[in-house]
Amino acid sequence: MEEENPLMFKVLMTVQDLWKFSLYQSYRGLYGIFSLVYVFAGIYVIVTTWSSISPVYRLFLIGCYLLYMVWKPGYLYLKAYRQVEASKDKEDLILSFGEAGIGAYRGDKGNELSWENVNRVEQIGSMMVFYMKENMLCLLPDSAVGNYKPVLQALIMKKMPPERRKRI
Structure with missing residues (x-):
């Protein structure tokens, strides 16, 4: 050629570039739709049942919600960071x-x-x-x-x- x-x-490539691309790839399509439904359903369940559930169950609901909403983007960021760091020597x-x-x-x-x-x-x-x-x-x-x-x-x-x- x-x-x-x-x-x-x-x-x-920056960590931010790779992270944004990873988020796009992870949350597009049906998985993205499922994620939105999960987010709104989680908020709805937490808000509507807050006063009628025990503190342990409240903690469990918030933990599950945060695990999904924070863990996945955090994991993707860490993965992008490692990939950028590995390519610095090349x-x-x-x-x-x-x-x-x-x-x-x-x-x-x-x-x-x-x-x-x-x-x-x-x-x-x-x-x-x-x-x-x-x-x-x-x-x-x-x-x-x-x-x-x-x-x-x-x-x-x-x-x-x-x-x-x-x-x-």
Whole structure:
């Protein structure tokens, strides 16, 4: 995938970026709907039964509610933190985007994929997510793209059909 002027970005993932992506992945779809129902049902049960239940049961209800509402996001944050810390010892990740496809390079190692191998591109919050074939994905924060975002979006719109791109 040798090209004249591919767009190249140095990707420095932050804990916040990975955490937000993990939250999005964890709480979308049916699980997200279930989570909302659980939150409102939990609040309803706590409020309506508060005066008629024992203090031990109150503690149990609040504990279950907090376990679900605090433990999962906290676990995802810790996981993102560990992943960022583990990648600090490695060389920087460079992503290149051109007419032929996407390249990912770390030091002297790299991988190149054509646009046909990209299943979907989605803008999620402040990052673009490239879902590749073979269960791979690439996260590209807006902070890495900077002022080149319109150029990258134009390239994506040119190379990806509308049904394979979301919010681009």
